[in-house]
Ligand SMILES: Nc1ncnc2c1ncn2[C@@H]1O[C@H](COP(=O)(O)OP(=O)(O)OP(=O)(O)O)[C@@H](O)[C@H]1O
Ligand SMILES: C[C@@](O)(CCO)CC(=O)[O-]
């Protein structure tokens with residue numbers, strides 16, 4: 001049995017624009033998805049996901065069409081849930097075949113997923129599950145991949161599941177940890193001071209594919225939308241400098257600007273805007289939505305507790321928490337004890 005974990009992330013700058021080749025700077029945060037993989041004697045995949053509905057559920061199948069959930073949950077929830085796990089296991093099998101020249105296409109796994117990253121909320125839960133899943137399943141078969149290779153394979157998995165609407169940013173950040181800079185295929189870790197990150201969560205989720213498609217359409221229709229995306233790239237380049245200098249006030253100003261442009265591209269929402277304004281009113285250095293938008297999370301910078309307190313009293317905000325920058329990317333964990341694995 002092998003357990004790996006990988007962190008979620010917030011975007012300081014550059015989501016959406018990164019899909020069109022502009023740079024972006026996501027930062028890993030100390031909220032993780034943990035995936036446990038145990039090799040089976042048959043070719044089945046048995047997936048136990050604790051956090052997908054109130055009670056979680058277990059699905060056993062040999063191909064996604066044969067799903068047999070143990071509780072009544074909608075087909076679409078299962079498909080949505082299994083897409084990333086399936087793709088991660090497939091990438092792990094391919095990686096083992098490549099590293100060892102061994103055909104493991106018929107090897108099955110018991111997979112257990114536990115996560116403290118809300119789903120579809122802009123904190124990169126899909127990337128964290130995919131990264132941790134590839135790492136756990138390859139290690140379970142005796143193959144140790146570099147974090148860079150895990151990142152690359154996790155990107156291929158996300159790219160497939162999201163029908164080509166994915167940049168390398170989320171998966172690279174989750175695999176490497178810390179602050180990263182992604183521009184097309186050029187992915188690197190960058191230096192960053194400890195940042196006073198505060199996250200506000202409206203309890204909702206956005207549809208990443210639909211939001212990316214909406215921006216793509218605007219960009220094709222209007223030159224000024226294409227210019228807006230380029231302007232986000234300019235903000236990211238300024239932001240990198242501010243990050244290198246540890247200039248938190250400047251980072252905040254640029255985050256505010258970045259949020260305005262995302263809002264213009266139609267990916268914010270009333271509750272995200274409300275949380276952004278609550279953070280600014282509370283004295284945050286800056287605030288913006290993070291990830292695909294539509295609903296989910298905002299990220300603000302504030303050394304004091306004022307922003308989290310204000311967010312907790314903001315209508316529509318369900319949860320507010322401080323998030324430390326996580327300098328660790330994907331890593332091996334102790335497998336959960338037997339009683340926690342029960343039902344898996
Ligand atoms: N705990 C979990 N267990 C199983 N699957 C999960 C879990 N967390 C996330 N996933 C998978 O990731 C999907 C959500 O990914 P999506 O890309 O829509 O949102 P996100 O990654 O949280 O946000 P963003 O991409 O905007 O940062 C879920 O539908 C599910 O397939
Ligand atoms: C909206 C987007 O830029 C970030 C989602 O977390 C999509 C992507 O980069 O794949």
Ligand SMILES: [Mg+2]
Pocket residue numbers: 124125126127170208
């Ligand atoms: Mg995602």
